[in-house]
Amino acid sequence: MYARPAGHAAPFSDVPDRLAPRPVTAPPPSPAQAVAFGRPASTVGGFADGRPTPPPRPAPPPPAEALVRAFGPAAGGRRGLQEPPAGRPGRRRTATGPWWKPDARQDPWRDPYAPAVLGPPAVYDEAAQPGPVVFDAQGRRKLRLRDLSVRLWVLGLLAVLLVGAVGGGAGWYLTKTNDETPLLAPGTQLSEVDPGITREPGSVSEIAQNVMPAVVSIEVRVGQAGATGSGVVIDGENGYIVTNNHVVSGAEGIEGAEIRAVFFDGSGSAARIVGRDPASDIAVLKVEKPGLVTAALGSSDDVVVGDPVVAIGSPLGLAGTVTSGIVSALERPVRLAGEGSDTNAVISAVQTDAPINPGNSGGALVDASGALIGINTAIASTGAGGSIGLGFAIPVDTMRDIAEQLISTGSAVHASLGVNTRSVTDGTRDGALVLNVEPGSAAAAAGIREEDVVIAVEGEAVGSSEELVVAVDAHDPGETVTVEVVRGGASTEVEATLDAA
Structure with missing residues (x-):
């Protein structure tokens, strides 16, 4: 495989080198290339012929002697940083030349050729120098409290005590020698x-001044x-005073009972009962x-929710007490019944947030003009018996009607349907469920039965037994009204002629 071929005696090196450079032969340029890249016929020689030759650059000047001395190589036999320009180390340490201490060459922090090694930790002589020494930015040693000796501590403490004793003694002496004023x-x-007090017309103070008498x-x-309790004079010429029935009912027919009216000026007078109406909680006295x-x-029709009102009376026996608030609701059905009284009434009350307490009963509720709009009668209570911001007054129109009847005849009459009811609801509609019907009553004559649910009187919705009483009492005895009842799941209307009660 590797034997010399037959017929070859010369060395292999005589074989032409196939990797040697070969002559470059290029095809002749095309006419278009000759026109684009050929030498113009009028041009002879190189294109750079005739250009000016720039002058030779001057040699740079030698560096200054100071630069040579500062940045030139160190002299033979020396290494590290050079000497300062003066040629020798500085005589004293300054903030601007801390490098030229006598031991600068032996300081490894200033020798760039010093090897980096990890040395032993700092060791302090606790007897001579406990802990490291701290210096400020100016190189001064900072003084710490623990560096002070016991002697200095004792001297400082004595100085503080001395200053305190001198100051205290001086103060004591000055106060003792100073004469006291009588x-x-x-x-x-x-x-x-x-004081320049101004009271605008219609203020509570002006109302109280006009109404309290x-x-x-x-x-x-x-x-x-x-x-x-309290009362309001409604006929000063004849001495008639209106109050609540539950205030004076306990003295009716009781031998030895006394009723006395105490007036604004402090004078008093015995009072007699003219008439009482337990169905409206109104009573009239005469002095x-x-x-x-x-x-x-005033008039009940002129009162609207939000009107300012003032309550005046004798709550808790405190005569001439004035409180103020607003009308918070109208035509609020409220049932009145008190222990020790025969009052059993349902009124369409004026609700107010003016504070009312026991003893305000029978007192005046007046509007911003000082006109009487109600007789304070009851409060809503959580059991403590005090005001919680819900008070109720009998409307002035109701009081006027009942008082006129009592003064004229000694009694008052009311319209009656002749049913006993309780409030019910089916979840979507409220009403008054008829529990029983009095024989011969207006309800019996109209065909109202037990288990009927009254839901309206004269087109006015009835949602409870109290609302039914108020709706019927708004009419006169002998008047015929339309009563809507629900019977057997369907509503029907009946005509009832109201009785007198």
Whole structure:
């Protein structure tokens, strides 16, 4: 395989070198290439012929001697940093030349050729120098508290005690030697200034000033027991005072019972019961005292929710108490019944947030003009018996109607349907369920039966037993009204002529 071929005696090196350079032969250029890249016929020689030759560049000047000395190679036998320009180390250490200490050449931190090694940790002589020494930016040693000796500590403490003793003694001496001013100063008069108080027309203070003379306190005494309430003068010429029935009902027909009216000026007078109406909780008293201030009566139709109101009475026996608030609701059905009283009424009340407490009963609720719009009667309570911001007053129109009947006849009459009911609901509609029908009553004559649910009277919705009483009482006895009832799942209307009760 590797034997010389037969007939070959010469060495292999005589074989032509196949890797040697070969002559380059290029095809002649095309006419277009000759026109584009050929030498113009008028041009002879190289294209650069005739160009000026630039002058030779001058040799750079030798460096300054200071640069040679500063940055030139070190002298023979020396290494590391060179000497300063002065040729020798500085005589003193300065902030601008800390490198030229006498031991600068032996300092490994200043020798660029010093090898990097990890040395042993710093060891301090706790007796001579406990801990490292700390210097500030100016190279001064910082003084620490633990570097102070016991002697210095004792001297500092004594100095503080001495300063405190001197200061305390000086203060004590000055206070003892200073004469005290006398406690009493006969003939002293305090300066008087004009407060400049302005009260706008219609303010609570103006209303109270005008209305309080017409409000009285009612004191009831039965044996050893007593009670207090309020009242409003409605006829000053004849001495008629309106109050609540539950305030005076305990003294009716009781031998030895006393009722007394106490007026704004502090004077008092015995009072007699003219008439009582437990169905509306209204009572009228009469006193024999001429020249009483009469309250101005307003109208229930003029009252709207949000009107400012003022309540005046004798809550908790505190005569002449004034509170204020607003009308928070109208036509609120409220059932009135009190222990120790025969009051059993349902009123369409004026609701107010003016604070009302026990003893306000029978007092005045007036509007911003001072006109009487209601007789304070009841409060909503959580059991503590105090005001929680919900008070109720009998509307002035109802009070006027009942008071006129009591003054005229000594009693009052109301319209009656003749049914006993309770409030019910089926989840979508409320009403008054008829529990029983009085024989011969208006309801019996109209065909109203037990288990009927009254849902409207004269087109006004009825949602509870209290609302039914209020709806019927809004009409006069003998008046015929339309009553809508639900019976057997269907509603029907009946005509009922109301009775007198």
